[in-house]
Amino acid sequence: MAGKNLTLEEIATLSGVSRSTVSRVINNRPNVKDEVRERVQKIIEEVGYRPHGAARRLAGDRSYTLSIIIPYDVQAIFSEPFFPAVLTGITQTAEQNDYYVMLSMVERSREEDFYRRVVRGQMPDGVIVLSAKADNKIVPRLIEDEIPFVVIGRHLYIPDISYADVDNIGGARTAVRHLLERGRKKIATITGPNSMVAGVDRREGYLSALDEAGIEIRPELIVQGDFTRESGYFSMQQLLSCQPDAVFAASDLMALGAMSAIRTANLRIPDDVAVVGFDDAPVAAYTDPPLTTMKQPSKELGATAVDVLLRLITEGQEKPLSTILPAELVIRSSSG
Amino acid sequence: MAGKNLTLEEIATLSGVSRSTVSRVINNRPNVKDEVRERVQKIIEEVGYRPHGAARRLAGDRSYTLSIIIPYDVQAIFSEPFFPAVLTGITQTAEQNDYYVMLSMVERSREEDFYRRVVRGQMPDGVIVLSAKADNKIVPRLIEDEIPFVVIGRHLYIPDISYADVDNIGGARTAVRHLLERGRKKIATITGPNSMVAGVDRREGYLSALDEAGIEIRPELIVQGDFTRESGYFSMQQLLSCQPDAVFAASDLMALGAMSAIRTANLRIPDDVAVVGFDDAPVAAYTDPPLTTMKQPSKELGATAVDVLLRLITEGQEKPLSTILPAELVIRSSSG
DNA sequence: CGTTGAAATGGGAGCGCTCTCAAAACCTAC
DNA sequence: GTAGGTTTTGAGAGCGCTCCCATTTCAACG
Numbered sequence: 001m002a003g004k005n006l007t008l009e010e011i012a013t014l015s016g017v018s019r020s021t022v023s024r025v026i027n028n029r030p031n032v033k034d035e036v037r038e039r040v041q042k043i044i045e046e047v048g049y050r051p052h053g054a055a056r057r058l059a060g061d062r063s064y065t066l067s068i069i070i071p072y073d074v075q076a077i078f079s080e081p082f083f084p085a086v087l088t089g090i091t092q093t094a095e096q097n098d099y100y101v102m103l104s105m106v107e108r109s110r111e112e113d114f115y116r117r118v119v120r121g122q123m124p125d126g127v128i129v130l131s132a133k134a135d136n137k138i139v140p141r142l143i144e145d146e147i148p149f150v151v152i153g154r155h156l157y158i159p160d161i162s163y164a165d166v167d168n169i170g171g172a173r174t175a176v177r178h179l180l181e182r183g184r185k186k187i188a189t190i191t192g193p194n195s196m197v198a199g200v201d202r203r204e205g206y207l208s209a210l211d212e213a214g215i216e217i218r219p220e221l222i223v224q225g226d227f228t229r230e231s232g233y234f235s236m237q238q239l240l241s242c243q244p245d246a247v248f249a250a251s252d253l254m255a256l257g258a259m260s261a262i263r264t265a266n267l268r269i270p271d272d273v274a275v276v277g278f279d280d281a282p283v284a285a286y287t288d289p290p291l292t293t294m295k296q297p298s299k300e301l302g303a304t305a306v307d308v309l310l311r312l313i314t315e316g317q318e319k320p321l322s323t324i325l326p327a328e329l330v331i332r333s334s335s336g
Numbered sequence: 337m338a339g340k341n342l343t344l345e346e347i348a349t350l351s352g353v354s355r356s357t358v359s360r361v362i363n364n365r366p367n368v369k370d371e372v373r374e375r376v377q378k379i380i381e382e383v384g385y386r387p388h389g390a391a392r393r394l395a396g397d398r399s400y401t402l403s404i405i406i407p408y409d410v411q412a413i414f415s416e417p418f419f420p421a422v423l424t425g426i427t428q429t430a431e432q433n434d435y436y437v438m439l440s441m442v443e444r445s446r447e448e449d450f451y452r453r454v455v456r457g458q459m460p461d462g463v464i465v466l467s468a469k470a471d472n473k474i475v476p477r478l479i480e481d482e483i484p485f486v487v488i489g490r491h492l493y494i495p496d497i498s499y500a501d502v503d504n505i506g507g508a509r510t511a512v513r514h515l516l517e518r519g520r521k522k523i524a525t526i527t528g529p530n531s532m533v534a535g536v537d538r539r540e541g542y543l544s545a546l547d548e549a550g551i552e553i554r555p556e557l558i559v560q561g562d563f564t565r566e567s568g569y570f571s572m573q574q575l576l577s578c579q580p581d582a583v584f585a586a587s588d589l590m591a592l593g594a595m596s597a598i599r600t601a602n603l604r605i606p607d608d609v610a611v612v613g614f615d616d617a618p619v620a621a622y623t624d625p626p627l628t629t630m631k632q633p634s635k636e637l638g639a640t641a642v643d644v645l646l647r648l649i650t651e652g653q654e655k656p657l658s659t660i661l662p663a664e665l666v667i668r669s670s671s672g
Numbered sequence: 673c674g675t676t677g678a679a680a681t682g683g684g685a686g687c688g689c690t691c692t693c694a695a696a697a698c699c700t701a702c
Numbered sequence: 703g704t705a706g707g708t709t710t711t712g713a714g715a716g717c718g719c720t721c722c723c724a725t726t727t728c729a730a731c732g
Contacts, residue, residue, distance in 0.1 A: 005456040007688055018712045023690065031710055050457040054399065055688035057390035058717045062690095068439070084420050091406075091441045095450075100458060103404070103439045105427045112384075114431075120341040121386040122436060229622065256622055283619040286565070286592055343718055354682045359720065367680055391718035394687045398720095 006049050014047070015040045026051055053100065057123065065100045066090075066309060067124035071136055072107045081282060082298050083130065086152060089302025090128060097310055099125070111137050119147060126309040128152065148312040150305045154197045154322075162312060162320040164305040168198050171294040171327030172205025173212075175248050175276045178292070178329055180213050182336045184246035184274055188221040190235040190258060192250040199227075202250040202278060218242075225254045232257025240265050245273060246335075252277035252284045252293055259287060259334070270336035280330050290332035297325045342385050350383070351376045362387055389436065393459065401436045402426075402645060403460035407472055408443045417618060418634050419466065422488060425638025426464060433646055435461070447473050455483060462645040464488065484648035486641045490533045490658075498648060498656040500641040504534050507630040507663030508541025509548075511584050511612045514628070514665055516549050518672045520582035520610055524557040526571040526594060528586040535563075538586040538614060554578075561590045568593025576601050581609060582671075588613035588620045588629055595623060595670070606672035616666050626668035633661045 008026075012019045017036060024032045025040045032040075043049075057063040068090060070083075087103075094101045102122060106114045115138060118124070127142055127149040139158060142149045151163040179187050189206045192199025203222070210217055223238050225231030232254030239247060240261065249255035255277030262273050269275055269289055277284060280295035308321045344362075348355045353372060360368045361376045368376075379385075393399040404426060406419075423439075430437045438458060442450045451474065454460070463478055463485040475494060478485045487499040515523050525542045528535025539558070546553055559574050561567035568590030575583060576597065585591035591613030598609050605611055605625055613620060616631035644657045 005452075008690095009688080019689085020691090020712055021710085024711090027690085033710065036710085048452050050452045052394070052459070052688050053457045054390040054393035054459065055717095056690075058388070058394050058719085059688075059690040060717085063390065087423075087439070088441065091439055095440065095453075098453075100454075101439045103423070103427055103437045104431065105424065116341075116384050116386045117431075117434075118436075120384075121389045123388070123390070281618075283622055286619055287622075288624065344720095345718080355719085356682055356721090357680080360681090363720085369680065372680085388718050391687095392720075394689085395718075395720040396687085 005052070006047055008051070011040070011043060011047070011049055015043045063123045063125050064098065065102055065122065065124045066094050066306065067102045067104060067118055067122065067127045068130065069118070069127055069138060070103070070105045070130045071138070072105060082279065082296060085298030086130065086302040086305075089299035089304075090306050091302075092299075093303040093306035097306070099306075099310070106138070115141055119145065126150070126313050128305050128309060148309060150309045150312070152301060152305055154201075156195075156197050156200075160320050162308055162322055164301050164308060164323045164325070165197075166296045166301060167324045167326050168201035169205040169208065170324075171278065171296075172202040172248065172250070173209040174205075174327065174329050175278065175292075175294050176206050176209035177213075178331070178335060179246045179248065179274055179276060180209065180215075182246075182274060184336075185215075186221070186242070186244045187215075187246045187248060188223070188239045188242065188244035190223055190225045190232055190239070190247065190249045190254050192225065192227050192254075194224070196227075199224075199250060206248055225250070225257075227251045227254060229253045229257040229260075233261045236261035237265075240267075246270075247273060247275055249275065249277050252279045252281040252291060255291055255293070255334075256283065256287060259291075270334055274336045275334045277334075278327075284330075285332070287334070289334050292332045292335035293330050294327040295330045296327050300325055341388070342383055344387065347376070347380060347383070347385055351379045399459045399461050400434065401438055401458065401460045402430050402642065403438045403440060403454055403458065403463045404466065405454070405463055405474060406439070406441045406466045407474070408441060418615070418632060421634030422466065422638040422641075425635035425640075426642050427638075428635075429639040429642035433642070435642075435646070442474065451477055455481065462486070462649050464641050464645060484645060486645045486648070486657075488637060488641055490537075492531075492533050492536075496656050498644055498658055500637050500644060500659045500661070501533075502632045502637060503660045503662050504537035505541040505544065506660075507614065507632075508538040508584065508586070509545040510541075510663065510665050511614065511628075511630050512542050512545035513549075514667070514671060515582040515584065515610055515612060516545065516551075518582075518610060520672075521551075522557070522578070522580045523551075523582045523584060524559070524575045524578065524580035526559055526561045526568055526575070526583060526585045526590050528561065528563050528590075530560070532563075535560075535586060542584055561586070561593075563587045563590060565589045565593040565596075569597045572597035573601075576603075582606075583609060583611055585611065585613050588615045588617040588627060591627055591629070591670075592619065592623060595627075606670055610672045611670040613670075614663075620666075621668070623670070625670050628668045628671035629666050630663040631666045632663050636661055 008019050008022050012022045022040055025037050091101050104118050127147055129151045131153045154163050154165045155161055191203040194200055220242050223235040225235045232249055236258035247258055249258050255275050259269055259275055262269055267273055277291050277293040280293045284291040284293045304323045344355050344358050348358045357368060358376055361373050427437050440454050463483055465487045467489045490499050490501040491497055527539040530536055556578050559571040561571045568585055572594035583594055585594050591611050595605055595611055598605055603609055613627050613629040616629045620627040620629045640659045
């Protein structure tokens with residue numbers, strides 16, 4: 001249990017076979033007699049042997065390491081539970097598959113050096129990019145160098161890359177449907193910025209829900225925010241002039257601002273205006289009244305990203321694999 | 337810029353010196369003529385060379401890797417901004433010092449295997465343990481194997497280990513002083529559990545602030561919660577029978593619960609009862625009224641942990657180094 | 673101008689693995 | 703019993719570095 005780590009060679013001696021055979025056992029390669037395999041495995045188990053990561057990496061073409069890249073811009077969003085949960089999903093799934101996880105945060109100005117440092121110096125088997133902004137230089141580089149990677153969050157411009165994302169469109173549709181089911185007729189929305197996928201997609205979900213219900217789209221009921229609380233407040237003020245009976249905010253923070261604006265106008269939630277948000281931020285449970293919202297499967301998103309990445313790595317998949325996970329409606333009292 | 341990574345040998349050929357000399361340049365070792373050093377550095381710069389991490393690790397006794405260990409229990413707390421911010425601080429500081437960061441989350445049941453996998457298989461130069469609970473098996477193992485490590489958050493039982501922590505005592509004292517300065521006379525507190533350092537320390541800060549103000553401690557004004565919103569609510573209900581004019585809650589979540597209880601009792605905040613929390617959770621800015629609280633220097637905590645760890649590693653420090661960072665009072669309207 | 677010691681440089685060995693290839697062992701089937 | 707094939711095993715080389723030690727270079731001094 002304690003004591004220093006042994007080497008392959010020593011395990012080989014202990015089990016009376018050669019280094020090569022032990023290596024085959026460790027890597028689950030064929031062409032080892034069952035009886036021998038078991039014997040070696042037993043010894044490995046007994047002495048608690050673990051292969052030396054660096055040595056494997058140097059000798060083979062595999063590093064058993066995944067690298068998580070977090071662009072600098074994203075760090076601000078760290079206050080939301082989304083990224084930590086994604087990280088948890090990634091780490092757990094990677095560890096289950098016996099992969100190590102490296103974490104790096106890139107400042108914009110150091111992207112170039114960063115790339116060399118991590119990708120060349122460390123040689124991960126694959127890379128997970130957390131939320132690639134459109135102008136991120138990392139993604140094109142990964143493509144160029146043919147390094148398997150998965151982006152969390154659909155990429156706005158570059159097509160044909162592997163990604164894992166929440167179903168923003170479907171989620172928004174569910175949210176708006178929910179308001180319709182509660183009998184709301186005049187549903188407004190506060191969207192996110194057009195430069196972000198989540199902004200665009202959630203807007204589209206809103207439109208499609210109204211469309212399928214045969215309700216006419218009224219442009220004055222659509223105001224663009226920027227995901228902040230403040231933008232929610234001002235957008236709602238603007239919307240109130242149209243007297244909507246419900247509002248779908250594309251983020252909980254904006255919903256918070258909207259609620260504040262509604263109260264300031266002396267209207268009741270949900271009686272006069274029902275509110276639904278998106279994200280299921282921790283604060284959503286504690287607003288007054290508690291906020292109905294769409295919960296993102298954050299942890300699963302991380303886990304899925306790793307699954308996809310491992311398939312790209314081990315199967316040498318050429319064509320990109322993408323997964324979209326559904327968001328879940330969390331009904332609280334703000335929606336009536 | 338693009339193209340494959342070169343090796344030390346190739347850099348050596350390009351610069352007309354030997355492998356050894358290039359190695360000296362890379363590792364900033366003495367005994368290289370300035371002129372040669374510059375020439376080599378220029379070439380390295382030009383071709384964007386980065387040493388192969390695995391090779392360095394295998395050859396030398398340094399791995400240039402720090403391992404962050406997150407015990408399973410802690411993951412729940414991930415919804416607070418504390419840990420992500422700490423992670424950011426760790427990663428940035430590590431990268432500035434040219435260290436790689438590995439991330440691992442340990443399930444209780446797999447601690448043993450985990451330890452071998454990460455510590456033996458990966459051989460980090462040092463380990464950062466995020467919030468070691470008292471029963472964590474990792475810390476004793478690290479001590480036994482003489483691996484440099486730093487714990488984030490003071491350890492409750494094991495003395496003489498390196499840690500970085502927020503000044504919970506001083507922070508709590510500041511919070512209570514603030515209430516005293518606002519003229520509050522009868523200040524209650526809702527504490528955290530005694531099993532957690534933050535619980536114990538923040539309680540002590542409360543006591544010491546009253547003590548230095550010459551105010552008598554009244555046990556009925558001290559109720560123990562468990563950092564959850566619910567416990568804050570019930571604790572406050574209990575406290576209201578003593579008619580305090582202020583309450584210091586040892587966490588924002590508990591403060592939230594307390595505010596709810598106060599309102600239910602038809603009392604006004606801060607007029608009848610002033611409230612101060614601890615943590616500066618994102619929700620604190622959006623409560624009604626916004627919550628005065630103690631902001632933790634989370635990112636700095638991570639940065640400090642790395643600084644300390646690097647000193648332990650590079651200076652071969654024997655005796656533990658600890659740092660305590662001050663918490664900052666964020667005044668909002670809940671405190672009057 | 674030779675001598676001595678320190679500074680600068682180069683070459684070899686080896687870290688612990690994987691991979692390739694050759695050798696050995698084991699199977700058939702005639 | 704042996705030729706032909708297949709499975710199993712082992713030995714060697716080498717991944718890209720660092721470390722150690724031998725060698726060369728240089729400066730300073732007698």
